[in-house]
Amino acid sequence: MTCGSVDDGKSTLIGRLLFDTKTILADTLTQIEKTSKKRGMAAVDLSLLTDGLQAEREQGITIDVAYRYFSTGTRKYIIADAPGHEQYTRNMVTAASTANLAIILVDARKGVLTQTRRHSYLAHLVGIPHRVVAINKMDLVDYSQETFDRICGEYRAFAEKMGLIPEGGDLRFIPMSALNGDNIVDRTEAMSWYKGPTLLEVLEAAPPAHTEHAEPFRFPVQFVCRPQDSANPDLHDYRGFMGRVESGSIKVGDEVTVLPSGRTSRIKAVELGGEPIAEGITEQSLTLLLEDEVDISRGDMIVKSAEVPEARKEIEAMICWLSETPLSPARTYSIRHTTRTSKAKLNGIAYRMDVNSLERGDATQLAMNDIARVNLKLAQPVFADPYTRNRATGAFIVIDDSTNNTVGAGMIL
Amino acid sequence: MTTLTKQTLSHLDWLEAEAIHIMREVAGQCERPVLLFSGGKDSVCMLRVAEKAFRPGKFPFPLMHIDTGHNYQEVIDFRDKRAAELGERLIVRSLADSMKRGTVVLKSPDEPRNKHQSVTLLEAIAEFEFDCCIGGARRDEEKARAKERVMSFRDEFGQWDPKNQRPELWNLYNARTHRGENIRAFPISNWTEMDVWQYIEREKLELPSIYFAHHRPIVRRSGSIVPVTSVTPARSGEEIVDMLVRFRTVGDITCTAPVESDADTVSKIVLETATTTITERGATRLDDQTSDASMEQRKKEGYF
Structure with missing residues (x-):
């Protein structure tokens, strides 16, 4: 994910990455050459490559996340181009939620600014394990090493003070000029x-997600396959539990527990696309078959019996409010955690985080873009891991039942 | 018990797993979903993903094609054959019926029909009360698509509001709608044209013949190669030539142009895709070139 504002040279940086990895094709180049000329620019403006919606072009800002793709031969990349303005914090959280590495842009002339702090905090909050502070526009400070060192020092001091150094400490600083490459x-x-x-080089060396820490097996059930009416009599007893391995791995014979029922069984078969495989690993979409007949439906979770997560009917969480309608302590909401839905009510707000000063303050309600630590009471239990240990089983969204809109993003503590 | 994962998925496996997950979320959350199947290469990939997602069961949704009446016969034949092979229900709704009802009015008989598909699509959504349409659009195709959610909310007029999209975090997709509203779900959002061709190669998927190099009468018109057909005849003064071409995208005849190519196998196409200097839509879509915002505009009106 890239975060920063247009003024930091974010669009130019992405344009440069795409251009230098030869992702930009001739007709696109011709088109931006034309537009550059039309706007009276001397050189081709690479930032036009990330030009988005009409409204964004009108205002010269990024409103929503755009996804772009490039590959290097060894790896394929998805860039989530996130907006930097404070009023689009929610869209940045959206972009961050699936990112494995964050590039935080800093203008070398300006050093660490309020928005740098905000972006760093959000990247940390949403648990992006690898972070690169890109100190851009070095050409405008005469490529001064002294300036670079000073900004690195400033950044490190603030990040340490606020506890924003990623676990494992993968925080890097690169002096650059996106304009000149x-x-x-x-x-x-x-x-x-x-x-x-x-x-x-940093991108190429970053370890893929799920390879850095041991993770327990978590398999939220999405869909149950029961082809009883099939012409094939072998399938009359077939009951496949379909889902994605959110973490860990699973083999035939493993002892499993089904939540919330607590019933146990063993894995009879692991199937991928209808074919049996010996072992399923993280991020695979599979079908599991069990030795025993266990009643399982969407919203249940299959885990290994030796590593059952805690059932929680009350959760402590950091929440980012996404809706124009404030969070109301009086209302009941729905939350979605993995494939499971529950009703939820606010018990209390411990504090609201000022994303600019990173100071905690009191709050009785939450407005759009607010980030706070809250306590929620749930009607049905969820089976959660702390978000810092497992993004998939530590995350939830809040849904407003009247509009069906996604109004909050939560990370369980 | 808890072990460190050392294996990771290849990029195609990862993209496939993500697409399967998205389709199963649609099946798990929506009451009456439908999968849009045109016979084109992206929707061919989608059918394979659906097989991997739901077999040995049947698909929890029918297939549907919105026929503009201006499709290559090879593609229509392929569409019908593929649906029959899979044993899944195929619904076809045509623009011609909307024209008969008077809900689609063409400016002139030879006007490109692509954008009018939205009307027929919305009518079919209303007819069957579909609450979700699964489509094969990809974010790398076009800049308005690059901004779109995997599950994209449409109001009761089928409109997309790009400035106020439903937030979509992690893989917690929210496909909830009220009656009359619907979701457009895009399981292969994160696939690129190259990924599609590599997947077709790996899975040995069959495609309509016009994707492969073949001889076709064409004319050159303002930088584009325009196929000469009954609905797109040569204009006076244009010279008809025979050219070895293939289609990179397949859509309405009046707005889809072929590219010059001798790639007659999938592996040759993969190679050609790796070295091409023209984007997929840039080369082949005559309707996206009218303005910087054509796709954004059409999507706001209910287009896919």
Whole structure:
């Protein structure tokens, strides 16, 4: 995910990444050359590559997340181009929720700003494990190593003070000029004093998700396959539990527990696309068959019996409010946790986080873009892991039953 | 018991697993979903994903095609054959019926019909009370698509509001709607044109023949290759030539152009896709070139 504002050169950075990895095709280039000329610019403006919606072009800002794709031969990348303005915090949280690495842009002339703090906090809150602070526009400070070192120092000091250093400490600083392409894909003469990796080298070396910590097996059931009316009599007793392995792995013979019933059984078969496989791993969409007849439906979760998560009817969580209608302590909402839905009511707000000063304050209700620590009471239990240990079983969304809109994003503590 | 995962999925496996997950969420959350199947390469991939998601069961949704009446016969034949092979129900609704009802009025008989599909689609959604249409659109196709959610909410007029999309976090998709509203679900949002071709290659998927290099009469018109057909005849003064071409996208005849190519197998197409210098829509879609915002505009009006 990239975060920063247009003024930081975010669009230029993405344009540069796409351009230098040869993702931009001739007709697109011709088109942006034309537009650049039309707008009276001397050189081709790479930021036009990330131009989005009509409203965004009118205002010259990014409102919503755009997804872009490039590949290097060794890896494929999805860039979530996130808006940087405070009033679009919710869209940045959306982009961050699926990201594995965050690029936080800093303008070398301006150093660590309020928005840098906000972006860093959000990247941390949403649990992005790898973070790169891209100190951009080095060309405008004469490629000064001193300036770079000073900003790194400032950033580190604030991040340590606020507890925003990622677990494992993967925080890097790269001096760059997106405009000229320094240290994006290629190293250049301009900053020969910089001996570290280029941005692309950092991207190429980042470990894939789910490979850094041991994780328990979590399989929320999405759908039950019962082809009883099939012409094939072998299928009359077939009961396949369909879902995605959110974490961990599963083999035939493993002892499992089904939640919430607590019934146990063993894995009879693991199927992928109708074919049996020996072992299922994280992120695979599979079908599990059990030895015993157990009543299971959507919203249940299959786990290994030795690592059953806690059932919670009350949750402590950090929540980001996404809706124009404030969170009302009087109302009942629905929450979706994995494939499970429950009714929920606010017990209390411990504090509201000021995303600019990173100070905690009191609050009785939450408005759009607010981030707070809350306590929720649930009608049905959820089977959760702390978000910092497992994003899939630690996250939930809040749904307003009257509009069906997604109004909140929660991370369980 | 808890072990560190060392294996990770290949990019195609990952994309496939994500697409399966999205389809199953549709099946789990929606009451009357439908999968849009045109016979084109993206929807062919979608059918394979659906097989992997739901077999040995039947698909928990019918297939549907909105026929503009201006489709290549090879594609229509392929569409019918594929649905029959799968043993799944295929619904076809045609623009011609909307024209008879008077809900689609063409400016002139040869006006491109692509954008009018929205009307027929919305009529079919109302007829069957579909609460979700699963489509094969990809975010890499076009800049308005790049902004779209995996599960994209449409109001009762079928409109997309790009400035106020329903937030979509993690893989917690929210497909809830009120009566009359619907969701457009895009399981292969994160696939690129290259991924589609690599998937077709890996899964050995059959495609309509016009995707492969073949001889076709064409004319050159303002930089584009325009196929000469009964609905797109040559204009006076244009020279008809025979060219070895293939289609990169397949849609309404009046707005889909082929590219010059001798790639007659999937692996040759994969190679060509890797080295092409023209984007998929740039080369082949005559209707996206009218303005910077054509797709955004059409989507706001209920288009896919």
